[in-house]
Each structure stands twice: as C-alpha cells, then as structure tokens.
Amino acid sequence: MNNHITGADLLQIGYTEGKILGVALAVAQQFAAQEKTTALAMLQKVKDYPENFLDDEIMEPLAKAIIEDANDPKHQMISLNQNPERYTIYGEAHIEQGARKQMDIAMKLPVTAAGALMPDAHQGYGLPIGGVLATRNAIIPYGVGVDIGCRMALTIFDIPETHFYANEAKYKRELIAMTNFGAGNGFRGQYRADHEILERDEFNITPFVKQLHDKAYTQLGSSGGGNHFVEWGIIDFAERDELLNIDAGRYLALLSHSGSRGFGATVAGHYTKLAKEICQLPDEAKNLAYFDINSAEGQEYWLAMNLAGDYASACHDIIHQKLVKAMGGVVLAKIENHHNFAWKEIWNGEEVIVHRKGATPAGKGVMGIIPGSMTAPGFLVRGKGEAGAINSASHGAGRQMSRTAATKNITKAQMKETLKEAGVTLIGAGLDEAPMAYKDINMVMASQTALVDVVAKFTPKMVRMADDGSRED
Incomplete structure (x- = not known):
C-alpha cells in the first residue's frame, strides 16, 4: 500500500499553494507508517x-504556521464598504x-x-474599460x-x-516597411532600434524586471495586435489654433x-498575481486587488508601471521618426x-492615485487624441478640467460588440464595403476590428462636451494593423 502523501493530496483537502503547504508536506512525512486516509484526516483537522x-x-509547527498566516494582515479578507461612494x-x-x-463594485473598495x-x-477585467478610479x-x-x-x-x-492622394503607393509602401505588428513580433539583429529608454535604471529594480530587458529591446518600435494601428489620415483645422500655431x-x-508590448x-x-496573493478581497472584487503604494510591492509596481509607460512612448517615438524620415516634410x-x-494627482485637496483604464487625462488645457474606428473620424x-470626470475623457469610441460577436456577425464582404464607402485602404486586421464593432464616435463625443473642446478632426485614409487580428503582446 502506498501511504506517501503528496502536495496534490493536501490540495484536495483544502490546503493551498505556498509556505503552509511546504510545512504540511514536511509534517506528513512523519505519518508514513500510518494508513493514508487516517493521516490525511488528521492533517485536515489541523487545517x-x-x-x-x-x-x-x-503537529505544533504546522498549527503555529497556519495561525500565524491567518493573522498576517496581508492575508486577511478585506471587507467592502456597504455605502459606496457615488460616481458620475x-x-x-x-x-x-x-x-x-x-x-x-470598484466604488465599494475601502481605498x-x-x-x-x-x-x-x-x-x-476588474475596473471596466472607460473607468476612472481615484x-x-x-x-x-x-x-x-x-x-x-x-x-x-x-x-x-x-x-x-x-x-497624399497623388502619392498613395509610396505612403503605403513606407507604412508597411516601417511598421511591425502582431503578437510576439519584434525586430532582430541589425534591425533592432536603439533608444535611451533601454538604459533606464528601473530595468534593474528587481531580477524579474531585469530579465525582461531583452524582450523590451526586441519589440522596441513595434506595435501589438488587436486594436493597435498606425495610419495616415487628413486632419482638418476649421480655424487657426494659436497654442499649436497651426493655421x-x-x-x-x-x-x-x-502600448508597452510584451x-x-x-x-x-x-x-496582478502578487496583488491577489497579498490583498484578499471578496470574489466579486478579486480583480481589484491592490498594493499599499508605500509597501515594497507597491513601490516596485509603481516604478515598473512608469517604466512600461515610458517604453510605450519610446515605441511610438521610433515609429514616427522612421516615417517622418521616409516621407519628409516639416512637422508642425x-x-x-x-x-x-x-497618476498621482490632487483631488479635493488630498493626494490620490487616479487610475484611468481606457480613459485619458483631460485636465484644463491638456491635449488629447480620441480616435473612432478605422473608418470613423478621430478628434484632437x-x-x-471637469471635476465630475476627475479631469478625464474617453480614450476612443469604445466597443459595442465583443470580439467573438464581431467575428460571428460581421462578414468580410460587409467590412470590405464599409471600407470602400469610407475611402479607406486597410492593411491587415481581422473581423474583430471591423468598424461596426465600435460605438458611434459622434455619439461618444456628444456625451462629453463638458469634458473636452474639439480642436481638429482627423479622418483615416490608410490603416495598418496586425495581419492576423492577434491581440496578445
């Protein structure tokens, strides 16, 4: 008879991965001579x-470890507020x-x-796309x-x-040559770009972040899948903008x-995994697990997040530099x-951390770009600086149809006809990114006239996206 107790046996009776499981396995070795079911029953009682x-x-070492773990503030269940803050x-x-x-649910968090x-x-997941939370x-x-x-x-x-209209073939050729799209894609050898972001000290904050340096180097200057794009278009200024000095x-x-790719x-x-281990929230809120910003983990994430944001900016910088050089012209x-x-911002006189997931800063005078779909206009x-929106605005039109629903309900013929009617040349993309999968950008803009002023209107003309419609970076 095999009386050996394994980790799988302990997981079956309610133990979880981690330090306690290791202690329980060590104690279980002392029960090798006993019948397995009897030993497991005893270990379950201790738990x-x-x-x-x-x-x-x-059993004392195991019992003590279980009690200490249960009393660790990091592992105590956090209650949600029953009277949540209101939101606009x-x-x-x-x-x-x-x-x-x-x-x-997010408004019930105690923080x-x-x-x-x-x-x-x-x-x-967690906070909705288009959600702003301070x-x-x-x-x-x-x-x-x-x-x-x-x-x-x-x-x-x-x-x-x-x-543009007189040289569309050249614009298309350079757009394809200077961009790289899709899940896991990047550049190798002599084709890899260089940028000061790669020299940042934050790549050394932890061994985990450091080992991502080569991935960052390889994908620098590339674009992801899904709704990521690089496109040529025409921007229309109805009147002179003094701040930009454009007629x-x-x-x-x-x-x-x-974004920040892989x-x-x-x-x-x-x-996210680490936050869920430290911050125990009820099931309905588990994807909103958080770090205390002053904890070691909170500081690590804060530095890594800011590095990833600057890395994303560097990717755009390289793409735009390449295409400016290829096409010439003065950048206005x-x-x-x-x-x-x-972001750390002041809200009602106190410093708060403002999360904008699929939402953009729109403080007074802050410039932004709100795109539509591949055939719909975008807006500069x-x-x-609207207080009710926590100085924010939308980041685009927003989906009205899931990727799965779009793929099932939209045909290639429909997408092709929509592109033709709009006069848009599409390179790549899947049906999940069809224009019909998105909300009406004009409706979205009409709903946020209190948040932003429109400076100019951008009309897409040539759109490059991932060939396979992939979305994982």
Whole structure:
C-alpha cells in the first residue's frame, strides 16, 4: 500500500499553494507508517482547527504556521464598504450594465476616493474599460490594465492632403516597411532600434524586471495586435489654433495607437498575481486587488508601471521618426496622450492615485487624441478640467460588440464595403476590428462636451494593423 502523501493530496483537502503547504508536506512525512486516509484526516483537522494542536509534539509547527498566516494582515479578507461612494456617468444611456456593475463594485473598495465612467465604457477585467478610479494610497494593477501605458501619438505635417492622394503607393509602401505588428513580433539583429529608454535604471529594480530587458529591446518600435494601428489620415483645422500655431486648413497626419508590448503585459500579469496573493478581497472584487503604494510591492509596481509607460512612448517615438524620415516634410506638431495608467494627482485637496483604464487625462488645457474606428473620424481635443470626470475623457469610441460577436456577425464582404464607402485602404486586421464593432464616435463625443473642446478632426485614409487580428503582446 502506498501511504506517501503528496502536495496534490493536501490540495484536495483544502490546503493551498505556498509556505503552509511546504510545512504540511514536511509534517506528513512523519505519518508514513500510518494508513493514508487516517493521516490525511488528521492533517485536515489541523487545517480546520489549528488552535487544538498547539501542544501536539508533531503537529505544533504546522498549527503555529497556519495561525500565524491567518493573522498576517496581508492575508486577511478585506471587507467592502456597504455605502459606496457615488460616481458620475457620461453617456449613461449607451453604457452596458456589465460596465456599470464593475464600477459599482470598484466604488465599494475601502481605498476608493472618487470615480467616473466615460461614454465609451464597456466591461473589462476588474475596473471596466472607460473607468476612472481615484484611490487613497493604493495602486490597483488591474485598475491600470494589461497594456500598461497604451497611448495615441499624432504627428501633423506641413504636407497638404493633395500630396497624399497623388502619392498613395509610396505612403503605403513606407507604412508597411516601417511598421511591425502582431503578437510576439519584434525586430532582430541589425534591425533592432536603439533608444535611451533601454538604459533606464528601473530595468534593474528587481531580477524579474531585469530579465525582461531583452524582450523590451526586441519589440522596441513595434506595435501589438488587436486594436493597435498606425495610419495616415487628413486632419482638418476649421480655424487657426494659436497654442499649436497651426493655421486653418487640411494637413497630412500620422496617427498611431499601441502600448508597452510584451514587456508591459508580463509586468501586469506578474504584479496582478502578487496583488491577489497579498490583498484578499471578496470574489466579486478579486480583480481589484491592490498594493499599499508605500509597501515594497507597491513601490516596485509603481516604478515598473512608469517604466512600461515610458517604453510605450519610446515605441511610438521610433515609429514616427522612421516615417517622418521616409516621407519628409516639416512637422508642425506632435501630440501624445495615454491611458491604462495611474497618476498621482490632487483631488479635493488630498493626494490620490487616479487610475484611468481606457480613459485619458483631460485636465484644463491638456491635449488629447480620441480616435473612432478605422473608418470613423478621430478628434484632437483640449481638456476642460471637469471635476465630475476627475479631469478625464474617453480614450476612443469604445466597443459595442465583443470580439467573438464581431467575428460571428460581421462578414468580410460587409467590412470590405464599409471600407470602400469610407475611402479607406486597410492593411491587415481581422473581423474583430471591423468598424461596426465600435460605438458611434459622434455619439461618444456628444456625451462629453463638458469634458473636452474639439480642436481638429482627423479622418483615416490608410490603416495598418496586425495581419492576423492577434491581440496578445
């Protein structure tokens, strides 16, 4: 008869992975001579009633470890507030119930100070996409999101729109040559780009972050899958903008959307798992697990998050530099804004951490870019600093159809016809990114007139996306 007790046996009776399991396995070795079911029954009793075994010669180490672990503040269940903070919803009539339910739960966290839901909101993991959450001394990895520091970057050229139409073949050729898309894709050998971001000290904050340096180097200057894109378009200024020093007119513009690639995704996964181990929340809120910003783990994540955000910016910088060099022309302005991030800001007189997951900063005078879909216009905007929105605005049109639903309900013929009607050339992309899968950007903008002023309108003309519609970085 095999009386050997394994880790799988202990997991079966309610033990969990970690230090306690190791102690239990060590104690179990002393029961090799006993019948296995009897020994397991005894170990289960210790797990359920450890205080009864503190004087037991064999079981005392295990009982003591279980009690100490249960009393560790890091592992105590955290209660949600029964009277949550209220929050403002913009474009309420067009927001799905799932997103509202997730925001309702986020407002019950004991660290929550304020919240808001943007008009492009839809259900995500933890905090909904389009959710803004201000917390006190707490940072939530899933409140930031998986694609840390994902952003929009816009370069406006002094080139008139007529030049684009007269040279579309060249614009297409250079767009394909200078970009690299898709899950796991990057550059090798002599094709790898260099950038000062690779020299940052933060890559050495932990062995975990340090071992991601080569991945970051390989994918530097590339774009992810899913809704990430690089596109040529025409930007229309109805009147002169004094702050940008751009006259009324229609200009060539380059717009890109991507994030921190595999580096950021790996950082997000690692620290989300760690937060869930440290911060024990009820099941409905478990994806909102947080770190105390002053803890070692909180500081590690904060540094890694900021590094990932700057890395995402470096990727855009390289893409735009390549295409500016390839096409020539004078750059009139470059504007960049990001989402899936957390900022330290002053709110009602106190410092808070503002998480914007699929939402962008829109403080008074802050510039931003809010895109539509591959056939719908995007908008260059300037924030109004609306308090109810926690100085935020939407990050795009927002999905009205899940990726799975889009793939099932939209045909290639429908997508092709929509592109033709809009006069858009598409390179890559899957049906999950079809224009019909997104909300009406004009409705979204109409719902946030209190949040931003429109400076100019961007119309996509040539869009490059991942060939396979992939979305994992």
